[in-house]
Amino acid sequence: MKASLAAAAEVIGKKEWGGGGPHNSDQYNQFPKDTGSRSHAAELTAGYYNTRHNDGYLPIAKMFANHDVVFNFTCMEMKDSEEPDHANCSPEGLVHQVKTATRTARIELAGENALERYDAGGYAQVLSTSMSDSGSGLAAFTYLRMNKKLFEGDNWRHLVDFVRNMSEGGRRQRLPDFDSRGSDIYVGHINKTKEQNQEAGTVLV
Template sequence: MFSKSGVVLNFTCMEMKDREQPAHANCSPEGLVRQVKMATKSAGIDLAGENALERYDIGAFEQVLATSRSDSGNALSAFTYLRMNKRLFEEGNWRNMVEFVRGMAEGGRNRSLSECDSTGSNLFVRFIKEKNVKKTKETILV
C-alpha cells in the first residue's frame, strides 16, 4: 500500500548505538534500524530518518552517517535533525554539525574539515583563537 502511494517512511533513533543502552533494557536500536531498512527495501519504499535525542557529539553524527548510507540500495532518502537549539552553537557542537552536514551531502562518506574551507562549499567554520580576541569594557548609559 505504501509503495503504491509513494509514501516515505520516516523512522527515528538513527543516532543511537547498542552499546550506549543500559544492559537491563535488553534493546538494540541498531538492530531495529537494520530491520526497518530491510523492510522498506523489500516493500519498495523510501526511508527517511531522524534523531531521537538531543545530541551534538561526533559519535552520534557518525552513527547517523553510518545508518544513512548503503551500497545495496536502501540508503536514507532524507534526514531531519530534531531538537536544534542554542546548544548547537556551543563549543565544538557547531563544527560537529558542519562536518555532519558535509558528510550527509557526500552520501554519508564523511571527511574531516580543515580550519579553512577552501573547497568553495557553502559551509563555513570559524575558529576563534583566544589571542586574537580583543576584550573590551562595555559601559551602559541609563
C-alpha cells in the same frame, strides 16, 4: 478501530478477543520478560504487532508502497552499546529491521534523530546508517532538537562536518579541528527544497 476489532473477533468465533488490545502484553514500560507474550510491550500497546515471530513493520512498509509514501523512522543516531544493559534493547536492530522492510517493499526510507545529540559519535552513526551501495540507505534525514547548544563548543563544527558528509554521500573526511578559512555549509539542496515546497519547515539534509 475498537468496533472493527470486536466485529472481526465475533466473525471468527472469539468474541472475547474483541474487548481491547492484547491481554497478556501488560503495560507500556514493562520488560518483555515480565509479560505473558514475551513481546515488545511498548509497540504492542501502541498498536504495532512486532514480536520475535512477527515483523510488525513490513505490512506498514507495504501499505506505504501502495500509496507512494516515504517511510520516516527515528533513532538513527542511537547505538546498542550506548543503551543500559537492563533495557535489553537494540535501536540498531530496530533500524535494520525497518531498512529491510522498506527494501522489501521497494520504498524510500527517511530518518531522524530521537535524542538531543551534538557529538561526532551520534552524527557518525547517522552517516553509517545513511550510507549504502545496495539501495537501502536514507533518502533524507531530518535533524531534530535544534537549540542554542548547537553553537556551543565544538557542536557547530560537528554539525557542519555532518552536513557536508551527508551532502557528499558520507565519503569525505572530517573537517580539521581548526578551520581558519571558515565553514560554509552546502545549501544547494536546501534552496532547491524550499523552491519545490514553497513553505518554511524543518530542513531535510
